[in-house]
Amino acid sequence: MSAHDLDWWRNAVVYQVYIRSFADGNGDGTGDIAGLRSKLDHLARLGVDAIWINPWYPSPLADGGYDVADYRAIDPRFGDTAQAEAFVAEAHERGIKILLDIVPNHHSDEHEWFREALAAGPGSPERERYVFRDGRGPDGAQPPNNWESMFGGPAWERVPDGQWYLHLFDVKQPDVNWEHPEIREDFERTLRFWFDRGVDGFRVDVANAMIKQPGLPDIEQGVNDVQDGGHPYLDRDDVHEVYRSWRAIGDSYDPPKVFVAEAWVPDPERLARYLRPDELQTAFSFNFLTAAWLADDLRRNIDDAIAENTAVGAPATWVLSNHDVCRHPSRLARKPEAGRGWLLDDVLDLPADPELGLRRARAATLLMLALPGTAYLYQGEEFGLPEVEDIPVEQLDDPTWELSGHSKRGRDGCRVPLPWAANEPSFGFSVNARSAGAALSDPAWLPQPEVFARHAADVQESDPDSVLHLYRDALAIRHAHPALGGGTLTWLDSPEGTLALARTSNEGESGFTALVNVSSSPVSLPEDAEVLLASGPLTARDEVPADTTVWLRQ
Incomplete structure (x- = not known):
C-alpha cells in the first residue's frame, strides 16, 4: 500500500520540523517558513511522506511555542498565513503531507x-x-x-x-477548562480553520492531560503509578469524548484528516484506547523510545506496541528522537541501561562514547524503519546530530532551567539550529545570508557547537557513507520493497544479544529480513542472503558486528 493512498498514515515516514531551528530565511537567527520552503527539496529527496511542524502560532515563546496566544494565525517571526498556505501547497506538489501541532491543555497567558x-x-x-x-x-x-x-x-x-x-506546565501556560463548551467549540473551530487551508492533520500535544478530576483532589503518594484512569489529571476516561468529536470533524473532509497523539501513557492497553476506530488514528509508542539498548528490552516493547495497536486496528507509531528528548545518538552513547532515561538530565552524568552512540543510533534507525507502521524522524537526525550538552547556562531558553531552580538543563540541547553548510556563518542556518553572500546579521538563537561542522548537510552530501545517505537509502528501500511499511512482523531465531525479524506485507509478499546485533560477538549472515543495506561496515569475514543492523533480501 502506498503512503499516498487514502490510508497513507498507516505506513508513512513523517519528518518533524522544530521551526525555530530548521532554517532561517531572513537572517534574523530564527527559523521561519521562508527557510522551511527553501529546504523542501531536501525533504523530498530524503524521501519523507509528511512533515509535522511544531507550533508556528503567535506566542511569547515562554515554552518554545507551546504557549499559544492565537491558534488561527502565524507568529510574525515565522511569517504569515499566506506564506503558510503557499508552503502547504508546495509540499503537496512534492507529494508531502503536512501535520500541524495543536496544544489543547493550555493557552498562553497572553491569549x-x-x-x-x-x-x-x-x-x-x-x-x-x-x-x-x-x-x-x-x-x-x-x-x-x-x-x-x-x-x-x-x-x-x-x-x-x-x-x-x-498551570500544569509553565506559569505562562494556564490550563483551560475542558468542561466549558466555549473551549471545546474554539478548538473545533481551529481544526476546521487549518483543515480548510489544506493541512492534512494534527499532532496532539499532551493528549492525555486535558480532563481534570472534579474537585481537584490532592495527589496521593504513588498516584503517578495509577494506570486505570484514576489519576486526577492524566489519562482520564472522559478525554475520549473530545477525540470522538475531533475524529468526526476530520472524517467530514475528503480525504479524511488524521491525528497522532502525544500521550505518555505507560500501559499499552490504556494507550490503545486513544486509537479506537472512532478516535485518533495513531499515537507515539514512547516505550520504544525509552527502551534500553538491550535485545530483550527492545523486543518486548516492540511486541507490546504492535499487539495493543493491532487489537484496535491501528498501526504502531515509532520514534527515537523529538524536540522534548535527548537526541538518540547521545542517549545511546551511554551504557545500555541509560536508554531508559530520555532527557539529557537523565544521562548527563554518565560517561559517553560519541562514536559508539552514533553507531548504535544508525543501527536503531534501521531497526525502527524495518518495523510495521509509521515512523517519525526528528530534524537533524539524518545528519547524525548529537545532543548539545554544554550550552552556556546564560543562553538556556527552556523554562525547565529556571523552574527547576537551575538543577535541570532541560531540552535546549536537541533544539539547536541545524547545520547546513560547514564553512558558512552559523553553518548556513540563515538561508538568505548565505545566498546573498552576506554576513549573518544575527547569530542563531541557540549557540551551535563546532562539532556541527562535521555533521553539516554539505559534508554529509559528499560522503557516501554518511548518515544522510543511510537515511536516503533506507527510505528508498522502505518505499520500494513490498514487504515494508504495512504488514506483519515475525521474529526469527537468532543468537543471544541479537534480533532477527522477517516482514510480510498485507498482500502476503515477503522476502525481507533484518538482523540487529545489539550486543553479541560478530554473527554470520544467513545463507543466500543479499544485503540490501547495512548501518555500518561488516567484518572482513562479512559478519555483522555488534551495534549494527543489516537489511536482507531472501
Missing part, C-alpha cells in the same frame, strides 16, 4: 481570553474558561491543592485579587 479572565475577576464567566480556584488556609494564601508543574515547582499561580490559576 485574549486569559487577559479577559484576569480583568473580569473572581466568579466571572470569563474565568470559567480556565481553572481558577480560591486558595487554602484562612487567608487563601496556600495553593488549592498539592499538584506540581511538569517543569518543577507548584502548579498554581496566585493573581492580585487572591485567586489561583492552574
